[in-house]
Amino acid sequence: MVDEKTEIDERGSPPSDPPTETLDIWVAGTEEPEFQPTDEGTQEFGREETEDRLDDQFGRVVQDDYVFDDEVAEDERMVVNMGPQHPSTHGVLRLQLELEGEVIRRTKPIIGYLHTGMEKTAEMLTYSQGSTNVTRMDYLSPLHCELAYSLAVERLLDIEVPARAAAIRVLMTELNRVASHLVALATNGMDIGAVSMMMYGFRERESILAFFEKTTGLRMNHNYIRPGGVAADMAPGWKDDIAAILDDLPGRLRQYDDLLKENPIWLARTKGVGVISSEEAIAYSITGPALRATGVEWDLRKAFPYSGIEQYEFDVPVGENGDVYDRYRIKVDEITESLKIVEQVTETMPKGDYRIGDAKITPPPRARIDESMEALIHHFKLFTEGFKVPAGETYVAVESPRGELGCYLASDGQARPYRMHTRAPSFYNLQALPIAMADSLVADTVATIASIDPVMGDVDR
Amino acid sequence: MTWEDSHAQDVARVPGEDWEAFARAAKEAGFEICADVTAVDWMRQRPERFEVVANLVSMQHKSRLRMITSVGRGQPSVASLTPIWPGAGFAEREVYDMFGIEFEGHPDLTRILMPDDWEGHPLRKDFGVGSVPVQFKTSHQVS
Numbered sequence: 041m042v043d044e045k046t047e048i049d050e051r052g053s054p055p056s057d058p059p060t061e062t063l064d065i066w067v068a069g070t071e072e073p074e075f076q077p078t079d080e081g082t083q084e085f086g087r088e089e090t091e092d093r094l095d096d097q098f099g100r101v102v103q104d105d106y107v108f109d110d111e112v113a114e115d116e117r118m119v120v121n122m123g124p125q126h127p128s129t130h131g132v133l134r135l136q137l138e139l140e141g142e143v144i145r146r147t148k149p150i151i152g153y154l155h156t157g158m159e160k161t162a163e164m165l166t167y168s169q170g171s172t173n174v175t176r177m178d179y180l181s182p183l184h185c186e187l188a189y190s191l192a193v194e195r196l197l198d199i200e201v202p203a204r205a206a207a208i209r210v211l212m213t214e215l216n217r218v219a220s221h222l223v224a225l226a227t228n229g230m231d232i233g234a235v236s237m238m239m240y241g242f243r244e245r246e247s248i249l250a251f252f253e254k255t256t257g258l259r260m261n262h263n264y265i266r267p268g269g270v271a272a273d274m275a276p277g278w279k280d281d282i283a284a285i286l287d288d289l290p291g292r293l294r295q296y297d298d299l300l301k302e303n304p305i306w307l308a309r310t311k312g313v314g315v316i317s318s319e320e321a322i323a324y325s326i327t328g329p330a331l332r333a334t335g336v337e338w339d340l341r342k343a344f345p346y347s348g349i350e351q352y353e354f355d356v357p358v359g360e361n362g363d364v365y366d367r368y369r370i371k372v373d374e375i376t377e378s379l380k381i382v383e384q385v386t387e388t389m390p391k392g393d394y395r396i397g398d399a400k401i402t403p404p405p406r407a408r409i410d411e412s413m414e415a416l417i418h419h420f421k422l423f424t425e426g427f428k429v430p431a432g433e434t435y436v437a438v439e440s441p442r443g444e445l446g447c448y449l450a451s452d453g454q455a456r457p458y459r460m461h462t463r464a465p466s467f468y469n470l471q472a473l474p475i476a477m478a479d480s481l482v483a484d485t486v487a488t489i490a491s492i493d494p495v496m497g498d499v500d501r
Numbered sequence: 502m503t504w505e506d507s508h509a510q511d512v513a514r515v516p517g518e519d520w521e522a523f524a525r526a527a528k529e530a531g532f533e534i535c536a537d538v539t540a541v542d543w544m545r546q547r548p549e550r551f552e553v554v555a556n557l558v559s560m561q562h563k564s565r566l567r568m569i570t571s572v573g574r575g576q577p578s579v580a581s582l583t584p585i586w587p588g589a590g591f592a593e594r595e596v597y598d599m600f601g602i603e604f605e606g607h608p609d610l611t612r613i614l615m616p617d618d619w620e621g622h623p624l625r626k627d628f629g630v631g632s633v634p635v636q637f638k639t640s641h642q643v644s
């Protein structure tokens with residue numbers, strides 16, 4: 041072998057390998073400096089505790105573009121750290137508040153305490169495993185996360201789910217919106233001091249979670265809406281369960297109104313507090329109830345309908361003043377509207393399959409595996425390799441209880457997403473806090489945070 | 502600049518130097534909201550390593566537009582959209598944190614999700630996923 045090669049070389053004809061075709065566009069001289077993959081374990085925490093670093097850790101430094109007002113004496117200004125483990129900050133949200141006495145002059149939200157790198161994880165999971173990952177992002181509205189992700193995958197695959205699957209998706213996501221808004225009302229009430237509201241909200245949410253458990257098997261993190269349809273058909277007797285929820289909730293909502301709507305303490309704590317104008321909301325990419333409370337009628341269910349939600353009749357409640365009270369009212373009204381949709385879906389639920397019949401995308405029914413060789417092969421291939429998605433990129437957004445929840449998906453033709461990015465509504469809505477809280481009282485902070493309704497799992501992902 | 506139709510969505514591929522001018526024109530054309538800014542690391546699959554992607558929404562025309570620009574390796578940087586849409590602030594900080602792409606003109610370009618002293622940019626393709634070592638008992642026997 042070696043002799044042969046030298047012989048050829050001596051004869052003057054260099055060994056010519058056929059040029060291998062490669063997708064690698066790699067020009068000599070443009071190499072990365074050093075190809076050293078980093079590892080979580082190599083990160084060093086706790087460097088030298090210099091004076092600057094301590095200042096930063098104790099919150100004495102506020103880093104942003106704020107121009108310092110020299111007219112206020114140094115000793116009248118104080119920086120107070122709120123969170124990350126304050127009970128009313130809804131998870132691990134940390135705020136640096138710069139105070140002049142009782143008045144907040146500026147605020148800086150500091151996030152990342154719940155960051156678990158889910159977008160990186162998504163690149164390691166197949167498309168069918170992906171909904172397990174995204175459902176853990178916004179843990180109060182997991183079905184919306186799954187829906188946005190599944191719609192994005194389906195758009196890249198260029199497939200349409202059956203009518204029944206789309207109707208089930210609408211039914212489940214609207215129930216999820218009700219459940220999420222009930223938690224928002226509950227925590228909003230607790231933060232302002234209406235502790236009974238807290239118990240009522242969680243009690244009513246439990247009836248919806250019980251329905252979810254019956255249908256999907258889990259109370260939260262369902263992994264129910266998957267690319268190609270949903271994981272299972274509605275459980276037997278589901279119409280009775282929905283009817284019970286629809287009977288129960290409107291009366292409960294009237295109870296909440298009796299408790300809060302004209303309660304003078306509630307009004308004093310919420311009216312005119314945490315005001316955001318519509319111009320500010322649009323400029324800072326704020327969506328969802330926080331945007332609609334400023335009087336802008338903007339709902340993705342109406343503007344860019346998905347899953348056939350345009351067949352159902354519902355209104356988009358809007359506020360006027362953009363304060364905490366309007367955001368609270370909009371959540372109550374949206375529960376009513378969502379229940380309307382749920383009722384219509386229940387009446388008009390189409391018959392048919394709950395997922396597409398393409399065996400390359402959805403696994404075959406368990407019974408078929410015993411009798412069909414092809415079904416067994418499809419099942420095996422789907423759960424070992426997953427299905428491949430054509431190269432391309434797309435962005436699909438749905439209206440989550442907190443606003444526009446989008447999924448940007450880039451594929452390079454493999455069985456795993458090349459890049460999966462979630463446009464998290466809470467992440468963007470947090471930008472409203474510095475505006476809403478400027479020149480307000482410290483006591484109104486928790487009311488404002490609760491009304492924006494951030495879910496930290498969604499913010500940090 | 503080229504226009505594309507990506508699965509029935511409008512996509513504008515903008516050269517890096519026209520990024521800000523195009524964004525201003527888009528805002529004047531009615532795209533009031535910058536819904537999202539993100540990036541993709543194409544590593545060696547494309548000549549320019551990174552793509553910065555901005556999703557715009559027009560409420561008056563009820564339409565969406567995606568603008569994409571390519572950013573090269575080395576010291577990747579692109580003009581910031583914060584002067585046009587202040588709402589892009591958090592998103593650009595996230596892209597800076599995760600990809601190391603710098604946005605010129607951003608008022609506060611610091612890490613947002615990772616700790617301030619973190620080394621590397623996690624969503625780059627050459628950043629390892631990492632794992633936590635798990636110790637198994639060697640003496641464990643299944644009876």
